[in-house]
Amino acid sequence: MFAKRYHDRLNLQKEQGLYRDPIRIDQRNGKYLCIDSRRILNFGSNDYLGLGSSQALAQKVARHFETLGASASSSRLVSGNYRIICQAEDAFADYFGYQAALFFPSGFQANAGILAALFEKGDRVFFDKHIHASSVNGLMLSRAHIYGYNHNNLAHLKKRLDACADGQAAVITESLFSMDGDVLPCDDLLTVKSQSQFLCVVDEAHAFGVLGEKGKGLARPVADIAIGTFGKALGLFGAFVLLPAMIKEYLLNFCAPMIYTTTLPAAHAASAMDVLEMIEKADEQRRHLHDISRYMALKLVHQGFEVNGDAHVLSVLMGDEKKARRISRKLLEKNIYVLPARYPTVPLGKAILRISLTALHTKRDIDNFISALKDVEQFFYY
């Protein structure tokens, strides 16, 4: 019964070039993936500062797990509310300049959980059409009236806000968009906010640690609530939400995906505090990442590719899904990995190569990537 449906959908997925079959990785070594004894230069990692593959952090984390144990063995509200988790949350709130912070097991759970908990039927929630799937999920669960506005188009947002002005409003967006790689015009959003009044929720998953002074992100002036993940520049796993103390209290009481799940262990909180210190000291990595990202963007444009991206995430437009996948596979044969991002991660017919740079990359890596891309692009056509 069900099997036929699943089988048919998988076949359709293959026919449309949308099939997902992730490469199997033996090991990671800094900017390289090891696959069947081959060393693959990785442009698909969110380890923007290199912390996720650093021995220094791994050793600190290992020590915390040794002393504090492997699991909290409980949800936060039962017997998992360890003092060290509360201290780490306070340290994160302080560092990023918010009243409070709340840790979640993952960024997906954070976005899906908080949006579902904070909004309900009758509320008006406006969202950038390119927000992450986790936020879309949260909005669907909330049952609020939802209104999409064109990507990063704040004039369109304003128009939509003016057209439906009854009831409480919220705006959901990202500061560095995960696929397009472009940056939210925070000052413009602040202007719209001063005219229209709304609760502003900004996902800074790809910005925290990297962008803004000391990696504090871009959106603090406009955001009431911000979401960060540990799994990207912060080199760990899990997520944190930065928010007013009263909303934290509300989520501890009403956010089901936070209440009914095993909390991150105390060892995670101790590790998170180490990460915060490392982030603060990472100016050199941030500067290098900025420089090589510009270098990559300019070189790609110079070679005639259609490129988007204001920082360390770049997207090269492929359009056709099959082309994107095939080019990615051909690059793999040349020992380079890059993600072919396809529908529904990006709109249909707008497949991209999503390039993420890390502070571990060098200009030489970028030159190699671009010459390999040039080679396989030609191969695709002839």
Ligand SMILES: Cc1ncc(COP(=O)(O)O)c(C=O)c1O
């Ligand atoms: C913008 C954005 N938000 C949230 C998430 C989810 O974070 P996590 O990987 O911690 O679940 C991602 C992950 O890809 C993301 O790109």
